[in-house]
Every structure is written in structure tokens, then in C-alpha cells.
Amino acid sequence: MRIAVLIKQVPATDKVRMDEKTGTMVRSEMEAELNPLDMYAVEEAVRIKERMKDAHVTAITMGPPAASDAIKDAISIGCDDGYLLTDRRFAGADTWATAYTLSMAIKKLGGFDLIFCGERATDGETGQVGPSVGAQMGIPVLTYVSEISELTGDHIRVKRAIEGGHETVEVDLPALVSVVKEINEPRLPNLSGKLKAKSAIVSNLDAAGMEADQSKIGLGGSPTRVVKVFYPKITRNGKIVRSKDPHTAAKALIEFLKSKEII
């Protein structure tokens, strides 16, 4: 079984700078890490590999050259190898163009039985890339997966965490699965994993290498444009009181709720 995990490198701090002109994030000069929600996708793929002897797990990311660190992180916790999709022409891609690029790379790499991704990236926070990759590939998309109940060489049955409960659905492979945090507890890399990652060679793939249509990649291929960026102030300047005793505090709270017509 061939498994791919789509991972993204995101800014590690909340100090993020935006380029006001292009409306895209300034990625250099910031500390970056593997998107925390993608760890669950990597972990799930690695667990399958541990159960199924013939499984092979490939991590794939699109990003600047430094994003190869994310691939190394994924290898350190058990992925077999990884590809970095990098090309100046990929820059500024929105979710549509990102999904197109990822799907072209997946096709180039010969297709996979299962493609994992995270629920969303903590920077863009759209959660659109995964389902969009599935749609580009024309394969079933299983979102919000909280448990894989059954997996064989030809089908997968999952539980999806949806409003108010869990839904069980099944599809034939290949399929794209986006996972939620509930699904597992990601491991930390062990020493041998770290050593393996250190010596791992991350293969690069550019636009020409994956035979991508130049008009569908990067900023130029993106149907959306950021027209303005601003930094909101979220301070509310509310009334803060010190509790004299719990009873008085509770009364004050009730008075406040009444003044807002909540009770």
C-alpha cells in the first residue's frame, strides 16, 4: 500500500508579518514548524505502516526550500521518504493553486492508495486544501476522520466527527482522508528516527518536473486575490472587578447578565 501524507510548514510564533502589497505572508526571518494538526496525519500513516507490512509512507510538502525541514520532521517519526515541491513560480498560491500543484505532484509520483492530510493549517486556517486535492484527483474525500475502523488493500471504513456525533462511512481506495486531533496521540521522534532524518535526502520537484500547467500555479494561477490586510484590535475594555467573596461575585455576575438581557 502506498500512502502519502500532505504536510505544511507554518510559522511557529504568533508574530507573523504580512507583505501589505501582495497580501501574502513573509515567511523568511520567522521560526517555522510542522503544522501541529498535520502531526496526527503523519502519526496515522505511520501506524498503518506498522500494521501493514507492505505499506510505504511518503511525506509531501509544497513550500520554500526551508520547508524540507518539515519533511525531515515527518521522516524522524517514521515516514519512509519525502518530496519538497518547490519553485519560485509556486509562490503566492491560494488553496486552489496549492491543491492543483499537490495533485500534479501526486500524479507524477505515480499515485497513492491513501492520501492523508491535516484538518487545517494553523496559519491559513482554511481546511480547504485537502478536500480540494481529492476533488482534483477525482477520488473520494473523507473529512474530519476521528477513527479508521477498517482498512484493507481495497477499502477503508472511517468514523467522521461531525456536528453532534460520529458518522461511519466506507469507500474503495484510493481515497483522501483528513484527520482530526481525536484520532491518535502523535509520538515524539526517537534517536534512531532523528538520525534517519538527518541523513535523509529530500527530493525536490519543480513545476516543469511535475508537468504543471504554468497558468494554474502560484499567485498567477490563484483565483483569489488579497486586496487588503489589517491587524484587528481585540481588546474589549470590559469591567473587571475583584471578588470580595464568592457570593457577592456571583450576584455581580448575575446583575451583569441581566443588564445584557441574557437572563
Add this chain to the structure above:
Amino acid sequence: MSGVWTLAELREGQISPVSYELLAWGRSLADSLEVELSSIALGSKIHDVNSLFDHGADIVYKVDDDRIEHFLPDVYSNVITKLAKAYHPQIIIASATTYGRTIMPILSTKLNTGLTADCTKLEIENGTLLQTRPAIGGNVMATIRTQTTPQMATVRPRSKKPISYDKSQRKIVIPKIEDELFKSAYRWMKFEKDESIDSPIQESDIVVSGGRGMKDENHFEMLYELAKKFNGTVGASRTAVDMGWIPYSHQVGLSGKTVNPRLYMAFGISGAIQHIAGMSSSEVVVAVNTDPDAPIFNVADFGIIGDATEILPELLKALGDENG
């Protein structure tokens, strides 16, 4: 162009309230563009289509078929794609629920158009849609224009109140869908209700949340009791979830759920930026924390510096007295 479309959401044939909120968003867009507002309802044994008209729709496109009783992403997206190609909506909006967040990216790929997630503001400028959304935990707001049509966006549940509308044409369109389009790769098996949560936390009017300051799982019982009195639900910080005091489905924040209830109460939550990201758009925020410098107070309308585990019993008692 056939105006503005909203994707209605159904559960077991019942139109869910987010569909009406969406119509409130759609109505203001349709009015500024002077076009019709349509609602797309897909499901089986759909009840009360008229309620969509009462809340803002001029037209309802209805596909009522046993084969789509459950959400099948391929069939739903094929049917809506077919409708969109036939009727050319200028704008399609959906709720940022698990349904909307799944169907919209698939649709936007099939329709070769852009999509903006989780918008907090939608406006028309020079006949085109401007979409404003938070990113990076609410630290940055971006206004986005889609250069292709339809222009597609999702909005957060509870971000607008439903309206009542009495100028509807009440036109129901029942499109003809070929059998071919109902073929699905999905085998739907079952739905199990989560017993620990009465209504999805994102749809709740009142969310009562606890963090590490609640000290242990037992103290959380008071939050359930309080939520019950308010007809609300219980939320939590990541720390409380990590401690195993409450399941992950209750986590509010960057790596949990985004809520925007009428009232958000934070008991023993410090207000880390990742937590605030999930609740800052709540209408009224109340915080109880022993630390006067806790950042949660910056986003609170009313704050009490005090011990949550001592104030909660008093609060429950006082509310009990109020109700007789």
C-alpha cells in the same frame, strides 16, 4: 447570472438553523446587487421548505430523493455543480460546518473558481464580492476578492441572526437530475450521537468553558450544570482537554472549534492567543480568573478576579433562587 445562492443544510430531512443564518447573509448581498436569493436544498423527505422563504429566499432549488438522505460528497457536489453550470449563480455561500467545509472546496475545484473560508464580513463593492476573514489565530484580517465566478465563501455558524422576510416570490424549482449523478462511491453506514454534548458547541447560544483553573474533572460538573440552566453547552481550553477532563469535541480555539455565541463564559482560562482565536467573536464575554493579569480579561466585557471553583457554586445557587 442567477443571483446569490446559499446551501441549505439538512439533518434527517429537517432544515437546520444555520440555513436561516446563511439566508440573512445572502439577503444583504442579493439586495445590494438587486438580484434574487436562492437556497439549494438537497436531501430526502425535506420538511418545511417554506421556512426558507420566510427567512429570506426568493427561490428554492429542491432535490428531494431517497438516495441522498445522507451526505454523499460526490453526489452532492455533482448535483450542485450541474445546477451551477445551468443557472450561473454569481455568488455561492455556505456555512463553515463540517458539511460546508467539505462540500465547498470540492465544488470550487469542480467549478474552477476560488473559495474563501470562514468569512466574518461579506460586502459588495462595484458589483463584486469582497470577503473578509481572520487568519493566523485572528491576528491578521484579510480582505479577499475572487476573480472568477461563482464567487464562493463560507461563513461561521452563528455569525448572523436569521431575519424574517415577507417579499418572497416563493418559487420552488425542482430540477431534473439524471440517475447517473446519484451514483456514489460512498457507502454510508451509520450515525452515532455523541451523548456528552447536546448540541454542537459551534451552534450554541451560550458556551460555558473551563480551563486548568477548574482544577479537576469533578469541578467540571458545575459547568455542565450551569450550561444546562442556560440551555447552553460546555467548552474547554486545550489544557482541560489534554488533562482528560472533557472530550476534544468541546475544545475551543485554534486547534479546536471556533464559536461565536451570544455569551461566552471562561472559568479558569488564561486566554492564550490560541484560545482567544476560537472565541473572540463572541457577542458577550465573561471571565473568572484568580490572576488579575490573565490575558482573558483583555477580551472580557465583564471579569471577576476570583476563584472559579468557589464562585460557581454560588452562581448555581443564585440562579436556582432566581428560577424559583
